[in-house]
Amino acid sequence: MTAHQRAHVVVIGGGQAGLAAGFYLRRAGADFVILDAQDKPGGAWRHAWPSLRLFSPAQYSSLPGWMMPPTPHGGYPTAADAVGYLTDYEQRYDLPVIRPVTVRAVRREDDGLLVETDTGTWHGRYVISTTGTWWRPYIPHYPGRGDIGGQQLHTADYSGPEPFQGQNVIIVGGGNSAAQILAELSTVANTTWVTRRPPRLLPDAIDGKALFDLATRRQHALAVGETGTSISDLGDIVAVPSVRDARDRGALKAEPMFARITRTGVAWRDGTEQSCDAILWCTGFRPALLHLSPLRLRRHNGLVATEGTRALTEPRLHLLGYGDWTGPASATLIGASRTARATVAEIMGHPTRSTTRTT
Numbered sequence: 001m002t003a004h005q006r007a008h009v010v011v012i013g014g015g016q017a018g019l020a021a022g023f024y025l026r027r028a029g030a031d032f033v034i035l036d037a038q039d040k041p042g043g044a045w046r047h048a049w050p051s052l053r054l055f056s057p058a059q060y061s062s063l064p065g066w067m068m069p070p071t072p073h074g075g076y077p078t079a080a081d082a083v084g085y086l087t088d089y090e091q092r093y094d095l096p097v098i099r100p101v102t103v104r105a106v107r108r109e110d111d112g113l114l115v116e117t118d119t120g121t122w123h124g125r126y127v128i129s130t131t132g133t134w135w136r137p138y139i140p141h142y143p144g145r146g147d148i149g150g151q152q153l154h155t156a157d158y159s160g161p162e163p164f165q166g167q168n169v170i171i172v173g174g175g176n177s178a179a180q181i182l183a184e185l186s187t188v189a190n191t192t193w194v195t196r197r198p199p200r201l202l203p204d205a206i207d208g209k210a211l212f213d214l215a216t217r218r219q220h221a222l223a224v225g226e227t228g229t230s231i232s233d234l235g236d237i238v239a240v241p242s243v244r245d246a247r248d249r250g251a252l253k254a255e256p257m258f259a260r261i262t263r264t265g266v267a268w269r270d271g272t273e274q275s276c277d278a279i280l281w282c283t284g285f286r287p288a289l290l291h292l293s294p295l296r297l298r299r300h301n302g303l304v305a306t307e308g309t310r311a312l313t314e315p316r317l318h319l320l321g322y323g324d325w326t327g328p329a330s331a332t333l334i335g336a337s338r339t340a341r342a343t344v345a346e347i348m349g350h351p352t353r354s355t356t357r358t359t
């Protein structure tokens with residue numbers, strides 16, 4: 001039988017959330033390893049379209065310990081800036097990232113968790129899963145989806161406006177990806193934007209830093225039995241400069257969802273049809289948690305039930321970075337830090353604060 005490699009903490013995923021956990025593990029003197037499926041640093045940012053802009057200036061898009069340097073081009077950082085930052089961050093703190101290693105399954109053992117990968121097995125007393133969402137694109141079901149003659153793509157496939165020059169494109173979705181992609185596609189293609197409910201732009205003053213502050217205030221309010229303002233009470237779309245520009249030229253007009261997809265395009269609810277060359281589904285992602293399925297974790301509202309970041313039915317497992325359910329704004333660079341610090345403190349036996357239960 002092959003011996004397992006061992007570490008006190010095995011972190012699965014080397015994106016921003018995995019690195020934030022790594023920073024605090026390193027600081028705590030923990031014996032740990034980070035296993036990452038990518039062959040280079042940067043996590044999901046490596047795959048984002050070139051014009052994507054972060055929600056906040058560099059100093060508010062930073063992991064613990066070291067701020068993202070101001071961008072050379074001025075303005076909000078791009079996905080490439082985020083990749084550069086995460087690459088340097090990993091080196092700066094000498095984080096023990098092993099790649100490419102894909103974790104296939106996590107299983108229970110008496111004294112910890114067994115992590116099965118495509119290159120061997122690891123045994124961890126604790127596991128922190130930080131695998132993100134990019135790897136599980138979500139497309140809702142609509143009648144006729146398999147019939148269309150034109151192209152269907154998801155945000156995850158989008159790499160820029162060039163292939164759509166002069167085409168008729170239907171963009172589906174009411175979030176940030178849809179708004180940012182629409183903003184640039186509408187300058188080269190005939191775009192139709194469809195959303196399930198009218199899109200809601202956040203006020204111009206709300207950026208990533210303000211979102212983080214709001215999420216934090218709301219969590220504190222919930223902890224003392226008050227409701228607090230939810231971000232979704234204010235809107236869904238951050239008005240980054242390209243989105244403001246599109247708004248100001250009237251390109252951000254949305255139609256209600258179509259009724260079905262036809263061979264040549266879509267049919268609206270009144271029965272009229274519209275042809276298109278492509279449908280672009282900017283309909284989000286789901287947490288990439290396939291590797292955890294052997295654990296049969298208890299679920300709540302489709303998510304793993306947690307207390308803070310600890311899985312309720314497997315206390316040796318923590319989930320970090322997937323969304324507000326794993327810490328306020330924990331899917332952002334600025335938000336990952338606080339939750340990572342609390343997670344590591346709990347694992348190392350000195351919790352910093354009481355945690356919220358998601359059940």
Ligand code: FAD
Nearest residue numbers: 013015016017037043044054055102103131132321332333
């Ligand atoms: P990821 O970056 O996805 O990293 C997970 C890592 O785990 C990857 O390297 C992956 O390969 C690896 N992995 C996955 N499965 C396995 C496995 N089974 N075994 C081993 N490794 C595995 N965020 C911000 O902070 N600020 C912003 O301004 C911002 N703006 C955004 C704008 C738009 C339009 C969009 C779409 C997103 C934006 N985000 C922003 C969100 C951000 O892109 C992601 O939330 C972030 O990359 C998530 O980081 P993560 O570390 O949790 O996951």
